Amino acid sequence: MADDKKLTTRAADFSAWYNELVLRAELADYSPVKGSMVIRPNGYGIWERMQRALDDKFKATGHRNAYFPLFIPESFLKKEAQHVEGFAPECAVVTHGGGKKLEEPLIVRPTSETIVYHMFAKWVQSYRDLPLLINQWANVVRWEMRTRLFLRTLEFLWQEGHTAHATHDEAEEETRRMLGVYRDFMEGWMAMPVVTGQKSESEKFAGALRTYSCEAMMQDNKALQAGTSHNLGQNFAKAFELQFQTEAGGLDFAWNTSWGVSTRMVGGLVMTHGDDNGLVTPPKLAPIEVVIVPIWKSDEERGRMTDAAYALRNELQSWTGRGTHDPLRVHVDAREGVKPGAKYYEWEMQGVPLRLELGPKDLEKQSVFSARRDTRAKAPIPMAGVCEGVAAILETMQRELFDAAKARREANSYRGPITYDRFKEIMEGPGGFVYAGWNGDPAVEAQVKEETKATIRVIPDAEFRSPDAPTTCMVTGQPAKYEVVWAKAY
RNA sequence: CGGGGCGUAGCUUAGCCCGGUAGAGCGCCUGCUUCGGGAGCAGGAGGUCGGAGGUUCGAAUCCUCUCGCCCCGACCA
Numbered sequence: 001m002a003d004d005k006k007l008t009t010r011a012a013d014f015s016a017w018y019n020e021l022v023l024r025a026e027l028a029d030y031s032p033v034k035g036s037m038v039i040r041p042n043g044y045g046i047w048e049r050m051q052r053a054l055d056d057k058f059k060a061t062g063h064r065n066a067y068f069p070l071f072i073p074e075s076f077l078k079k080e081a082q083h084v085e086g087f088a089p090e091c092a093v094v095t096h097g098g099g100k101k102l103e104e105p106l107i108v109r110p111t112s113e114t115i116v117y118h119m120f121a122k123w124v125q126s127y128r129d130l131p132l133l134i135n136q137w138a139n140v141v142r143w144e145m146r147t148r149l150f151l152r153t154l155e156f157l158w159q160e161g162h163t164a165h166a167t168h169d170e171a172e173e174e175t176r177r178m179l180g181v182y183r184d185f186m187e188g189w190m191a192m193p194v195v196t197g198q199k200s201e202s203e204k205f206a207g208a209l210r211t212y213s214c215e216a217m218m219q220d221n222k223a224l225q226a227g228t229s230h231n232l233g234q235n236f237a238k239a240f241e242l243q244f245q246t247e248a249g250g251l252d253f254a255w256n257t258s259w260g261v262s263t264r265m266v267g268g269l270v271m272t273h274g275d276d277n278g279l280v281t282p283p284k285l286a287p288i289e290v291v292i293v294p295i296w297k298s299d300e301e302r303g304r305m306t307d308a309a310y311a312l313r314n315e316l317q318s319w320t321g322r323g324t325h326d327p328l329r330v331h332v333d334a335r336e337g338v339k340p341g342a343k344y345y346e347w348e349m350q351g352v353p354l355r356l357e358l359g360p361k362d363l364e365k366q367s368v369f370s371a372r373r374d375t376r377a378k379a380p381i382p383m384a385g386v387c388e389g390v391a392a393i394l395e396t397m398q399r400e401l402f403d404a405a406k407a408r409r410e411a412n413s414y415r416g417p418i419t420y421d422r423f424k425e426i427m428e429g430p431g432g433f434v435y436a437g438w439n440g441d442p443a444v445e446a447q448v449k450e451e452t453k454a455t456i457r458v459i460p461d462a463e464f465r466s467p468d469a470p471t472t473c474m475v476t477g478q479p480a481k482y483e484v485v486w487a488k489a490y
Numbered sequence: 491c492g493g494g495g496c497g498u499a500g501c502u503u504a505g506c507c508c509g510g511u512a513g514a515g516c517g518c519c520u521g522c523u524u525c526g527g528g529a530g531c532a533g534g535a536g537g538u539c540g541g542a543g544g545u546u547c548g549a550a551u552c553c554u555c556u557c558g559c560c561c562c563g564a565c566c567a
Binding site: 005015016032034089140142144145146151152156224225226227260261264293296301336337338340341342343344346357360362369490 | 491526562566
């Protein structure tokens with residue numbers, strides 16, 4: 001009886017733990033259509049907070065939101081050779097509408113480069129129209145063979161930024177800037193440390209010149225590609241005749257970038273911070289940061305305690321110590337007929353960062369009893385200064401979640417000279433990030449993937465590289481062209 | 491598309507070999523007692539046993555077909 005209330009532990013079966021958590025925390029549920037899911041209010045609430053934070057960052061870097069249609073003419077996809085090769089196999093295609101066969105099939109967008117740059121071509125005439133900085137929040141469809149809640153579903157929600165620039169260097173700067181924005185968000189809001197860097201040729205976006213990525217390590221030591229930013233060069237501009245008059249009077253193709261993050265990040269958040277009791281949400285992304293549970297025995301006490309709980313909520317909500325635009329998000333759980341213990345388990349499963357218990361004894365002592373979700377640390381907070389006290393705990397928790405995740409990642413990262421045999425041991429065993437030399441040959445990359453299922457996650461940016469750069473390729477022993485991060489990935 | 495598992499109440503499932511009144515736990519509703527870490531008692535609602543054929547006096551159970559889902563692989567944000 002007690003057992004079926006517990007989650008499968010991470011140690012016993014990480015995959016089962018993840019699925020159970022997502023369902024039990026009511027983040028999402030399976031839909032009647034295979035491979036697609038319903039995002040429930042608990043999960044959507046986290047996504048909304050992600051959206052808000054990211055949208056502010058996009059606006060602050062000069063982007064404006066727009067919306068492009070769901071349907072794309074099939075012919076558009078075919079205009080960029082690599083793009084069609086990459087995406088055609090996973091596209092949903094509409095062949096009928098209004099009871100009639102369509103003259104030209106419509107693709108349900110797997111991503112919107114083609115239609116966006118088709119439109120850009122109409123809007124851009126001169127270098128004065130550049131840069132054009134657009135973002136859209138949308139759903140996209142990719143017909144994946146194997147799906148997983150939040151991590152890979154047929155349809156998912158994301159944001160896709162699309163920009164056009166006059167020069168390669170400007171486009172490159174934008175590509176890197178947005179990768180930085182993603183990193184700031186993932187580390188500052190999700191408390192999820194990432195390794196940034198460039199993708200190898202085989203892993204880059206179909207149609208891009210270069211792809212950069214944020215890679216996070218999950219608690220099973222596998223990598224999650226959490227966000228990508230692409231320098232598209234002039235590939236799409238040429239395919240869609242996106243040209244402009246230069247300052248000198250000539251004609252040139254524009255330079256494009258695109259970048260995106262998706263609801264997959266919710267899955268990343270779960271697998272970064274969740275524990276065997278359920279979800280752990282970083283305070284900054286928690287739809288509810290604080291839940292107050294009033295404790296009573298008699299009816300008389302129930303009245304007094306719920307009143308006190310709502311009064312405490314009002315005090316917390318109206319506190320402006322974090323600024324008027326960032327009030328504490330507080331919920332009172334005054335349900336009758338559910339015992340306090342049952343409420344504790346429920347809110348822990350849902351990942352609410354801080355629980356406040358308020359009973360007659362606390363009221364007498366003019367304090368409230370707090371329990372932190374991640375460490376389970378419990379301590380009374382004096383009513384005088386309760387807002388500051390609560391805010392301080394949340395701030396500490398946000399920081400410590402990041403520190404803990406980063407320490408875990410580093411503990412499972414391997415640097416220094418390594419043999420291919422040792423590498424195989426790591427990948428068959430605990431897994432993790434292995435920093436090693438690579439001769440740059442795609443055949444080596446393919447061989448390692450075939451033999452170990454590990455892939456090159458990124459060619460890391462300078463700050464992530466080892467103090468002593470590897471000099472030889474881990475597999476061939478030839479001179480290393482790059483230091484790369486190997487890992488099994490989601 | 492290969493390999494494995496499974497479809498019985500909202501959920502988890504027993505029953506299936508060996509055909510004969512469809513059972514349990516959780517959840518839900520009502521009432522009373524409870525309430526500082528998953529409450530107890532009493533009463534109650536809820537089922538075309540995934541679907542279609544067949545065998546049989548009789549099918550959740552046996553046979554055939556079919557649909558769907560989950561997990562593991564190949565592919566991918």
